[in-house]
Amino acid sequence: MRKWLPIVLLCCAPLLADTYDGPRPPKPDLPYLMHADDLLATESGEAKQDDRKGDVNYVIPGANSAVRTPLASPAFLILTDQLQADRLQLFRLQSKNGQREVLIRRRNKLVAHPIRLNVTRLDDNLYKIEVDEILENGEYSLSPADSNQVFCFQIY
Numbered sequence: 001m002r003k004w005l006p007i008v009l010l011c012c013a014p015l016l017a018d019t020y021d022g023p024r025p026p027k028p029d030l031p032y033l034m035h036a037d038d039l040l041a042t043e044s045g046e047a048k049q050d051d052r053k054g055d056v057n058y059v060i061p062g063a064n065s066a067v068r069t070p071l072a073s074p075a076f077l078i079l080t081d082q083l084q085a086d087r088l089q090l091f092r093l094q095s096k097n098g099q100r101e102v103l104i105r106r107r108n109k110l111v112a113h114p115i116r117l118n119v120t121r122l123d124d125n126l127y128k129i130e131v132d133e134i135l136e137n138g139e140y141s142l143s144p145a146d147s148n149q150v151f152c153f154q155i156y
Contacts, residue, residue: 020122028081031088031129031142031151033069039077042142042151043067047102049148056105058148063095065139065152072155076129076142077122083144085127089114093139093152100139100152115140 023039025032032039043065047058078085091112093100103111116132129142135155142151 020126022122023077024126025077025079028079028125029083031076031078033067033071033153034075034077034128035069035071040067040069042076042153045150045152047141047143047148047150050101054105054107055103057101057103058150060093060100060141060150060152062100063098064100065154067153068156069153070156072134072136073131074135074153074155075131078127078129080125080127085121085129086119087145088117088119088129088142089145090117090131091115091141091143092135093141095139100141102141 023034023037025039027041030044031042033042045060047060050057050059078088091102091114093102105111115135118130118132120128120130122128137155139152139154141153143149
């Protein structure tokens with residue numbers, strides 16, 4: 001009996017785990033800012049790559065995002081279908097000339113580094129993404145690695 005007890009406990013442990021019972025995103029593949037039990041959809045768009053003189057810059061139309069949060073360490077919920085939550089990267093954007101942009105590479109040197117994120121699986125295809133540091137006020141974008149798709153928001 002003593003030999004089987006550890007095996008039985010290991011098999012039953014997943015059944016005793018807590019299940020997520022909080023708010024769920026209404027649309028897949030769109031990160032939602034978490035504000036207590038409310039979810040706020042991020043601004044979805046496409047960044048245009050602008051290559052000049054060895055610089056790689058990504059530009060998003062509009063000086064500011066309409067999606068705003070007062071949280072300096074925001075958290076997101078995403079229900080994945082096509083996207084992979086662990087492939088999302090967070091970048092700080094600069095507002096210039098009525099648009100937002102991020103300079104990734106200057107003369108073959110990496111300039112912008114992604115901000116550290118923690119990704120936790122809550123349920124089948126449901127993930128919580130948390131920023132690992134306190135962010136300054138400004139414009140930010142979540143973007144899948146190797147994609148021009150952007151999910152923008154502003155911290156005020």
